[in-house]
Structure formats: C-alpha cells, structure tokens
C-alpha cells in the first residue's frame with residue numbers, strides 16, 4: 001500500500017490539555033503543526049468527573065492565550081479560602097485569596113472544558129490525525145519521521161520537532177528509550193462530585209488522613225469535587241458501594257470542622273478511580289524530540305500541580321521557539337528547554353512527596369510535630385504567604 005507523506009514544523013503526539021495548548025502556542029507563532037491522537041474523544045479528558053484546580057498563574061496564562069473566557073463560560077469554581085486540616089490531630093492552617101490581593105487562589109474546572117475550549121481555538125489551524133496509531137518513529141540529524149496508521153492507511157509525517165504529550169505511559173518516551181524515576185503510590189484517587197446541604201462557600205479543604213489525603217474542591221454549581229486517595233482494594237469497594245453508605249463513609253473521613261459548614265452530604269455523582277504514581281522522565285529531550293506534560297512528569301494530585309506544571313512546560317518551550325529559529329528542533333534549543341524545566345519539576349515533585357511523607361506516619365511524636373507545624377504556619381505569616389504564593393502560582397504569573 002502506498003504511503004502518504006506530510007511535512008510539518010512540529011508534530012505533537014497526544015491531544016490532551018497540554019498537547020492542545022502547546023499546539024495553540026505554536027500556531028500563534030506561525031508554525032505548521034500536526035497533532036496525532038489515538039482516542040476520540042481524548043480518553044483522559046472526556047470523563048466529566050475529571051476536574052482540576054488551576055492556579056491563578058495558570059488562569060493568567062490561559063487568559064493571555066485567549067482561551068480562558070471559553071473555559072470560564074462553562075463554569076469555574078473559585079477557591080477563595082483553603083483549609084488544610086488533619087482530622088483527629090486538630091492541626092489546621094487557612095489561606096485567604098484576599099490576603100494576596102487576588103480574586104481567587106485557584107479555579108476548579110472540568111478537564112473536558114479545557115480541552116473543548118482549546119479544540120475550538122485550534123479549529124482549522126492544525127492538521128489533526130485522530131484516531132491514529134503511531135507505529136514507528138525514526139529521528140535522524142535533521143528530521144523526525146513518524147509512521148502511523150490513519151483511516152486504514154499507513155502514513156508518514158516529517159517534522160523538525162516531535163513533541164511527546166502522550167501522558168503518563170508515553171509511547172514516544174518509551175520508543176526514544178527514555179526511562180523514568182519514581183514509584184507507584186499503591187493508591188487510587190477516587191474522584192466524584194458531592195452535593196451538600198449548604199454548599200461550599202468557595203472553600204477548598206485538604207484533609208490529611210493517615211491512609212492518604214482527601215481533597216474537597218469547590219465546583220461552579222455549588223457541589224464539591226473530591227479526590228480521595230485510597231488503597232486499591234478499598235478504592236474498588238468504594239466505587240461500587242451504595243450511595244448512602246458511600247456518603248456516610250465520606251462524612252466520617254472529612255474533618256469534623258467541614259460538616260458544620262457544608263451541612264450533610266446528600267448526593268454523589270458517578271465515581272471513577274485513577275492510579276496514583278510519581279513518574280519523572282530521566283531526560284526531557286532526545287534528538288529532535290521533547291517531552292511535555294505528564295509524559296515528562298506525573299505527580300500525586302495532593303498539591304494539584306500536574307497540569308499547572310504542564311502549562312509551564314508549554315510556556316517555556318514556546319518562549320524558546322518564539323523567535324522562529326532556523327531549526328526549531330536544534331539540540332541547543334532542546335537542551336535549553338530541559339535545563340529550564342528541570343528545577344521547577346524537581347521542586348514541585350519534592351514538595352508533593354514531602355507532604356505525603358510527613359502526613360503518612362502515625363508515629364505519635366510526628367503527629368504532635370505536624371499539629372505544631374500546621375498551627376505554626378498559621379501564625380508565621382511569611383511562611384504562609386510563601387505557601388499561598390505557591391498554591392496560587394503567583395510567582396509563575398507570566399510564565400504560566
């Protein structure tokens with residue numbers, strides 16, 4: 001069968017939120033872009049319970065790209081207060097958006113709304129191959145060759161740069177022989193939306209339990225979106241549990257301070273589970289190829305940083321490519337990208353893992369220390385301000 005050949009500046013494999021936003025940046029810079037996506041619609045983003053908290057910095061970045069308005073139109077929950085609590089240990093810390101002079105510390109959005117807004121902005125601006133299956137990748141000195149099956153035919157794409165945005169188990173990363181550091185957390189994140197008697201009052205709660213954290217994020221329609229880290233067997237049990245029993249268990253798991261404000265939990269949506277793992281690529285680049293988003297780094301969602309970090313990958317790569325270099329896949333540019341991203345990724349991954357380690361121990365002296373640490377942070381204004389800056393992504397405004 002004859003092969004059809006297409007030439008582009010960049011080919012992006014993976015049409016999730018990160019791949020889509022990268023495509024938008026590149027077409028705005030004048031590049032010819034193709035996207036290869038295996039699922040229709042994108043699997044990772046089509047689940048209505050997949051919700052993410054975007055930092056204030058990410059919102060500013062998406063506003064600059066002209067897609068925030070469309071995302072916000074679908075509804076965003078504003079996080080104006082954050083309460084960090086450890087049930088049964090009485091430690092707590094609060095953060096208020098007004099203290100930082102911002103409207104909200106973050107925004108809770110459905111991932112599918114982000115992808116839909118980006119798809120609309122990309123309409124007729126890129127060449128989309130979906131559903132398509134990459135069968136082979138060959139990278140020589142000046143071109144990346146991607147072979148794929150599309151509409152029942154073998155096709156070949158040539159590009160100066162191959163961008164891997166194909167998620168945690170990236171096929172592109174594997175084909176390039178790039179390994180990962182990290183581990184499986186042996187936990188699933190159970191996600192669902194919960195309707196309570198009195199709503200959420202724009203408050204996000206992070207409850208640290210010994211078995212894992214439980215986050216309650218405020219949604220646009222007054223419900224909470226929860227991410228509950230559970231051991232695999234427990235997660236499977238909770239997935240199928242009758243609604244009333246599930247809500248009873250959840251009410252017991254949140255901190256006692258939550259219910260008097262939210263009221264009883266009345267209704268739970270469809271539930272879904274996602275494996276939680278830490279995966280950091282050993283290298284963010286190979287010849288003529290870069291990794292972005294979850295293909296480069298997958299984090300535990302406890303600090304809600306995965307997509308925020310992916311957006312900063314996109315912003316960095318786009319900044320490096322903004323002057324239309326003669327060869328957008330030149331090694332020197334890719335190395336600059338890798339160097340600029342390494343520290344941010346390691347810092348966020350380190351922060352995320354240390355929270356999990358600190359709250360994962362039931363050792364009594366450590367529990368006392370944690371309570372003091374949370375209470376101490378509450379009164380230590382500069383440290384709390386720094387944490388708030390981190391949560392809101394304020395130091396990243398302009399960089400994503």
Ligand SMILES: Cc1cc2nc3c(=O)[nH]c(=O)nc-3n(C[C@H](O)[C@H](O)[C@H](O)COP(=O)(O)OP(=O)(O)OC[C@H]3O[C@@H](n4cnc5c(N)ncnc54)[C@H](O)[C@@H]3O)c2cc1C
Nearest residue numbers: 014016017018038042044053166167293294304306307308
């Ligand atoms: C429970 C949970 C809660 C989270 N909460 C937050 C949060 O509050 N804030 C936050 O910032 N982050 C959060 N995250 C992380 C965030 O969801 C991810 O970091 C982000 O969605 C990753 O986007 P991505 O585009 O890199 O990858 P993905 O969304 O995985 O997209 C990858 C795309 O590539 C496609 N693909 C895969 N393989 C191939 C292939 N071989 N060929 C072609 N296409 C392919 C897939 O179909 C998919 O469309 C959370 C994650 C979880 C699991």
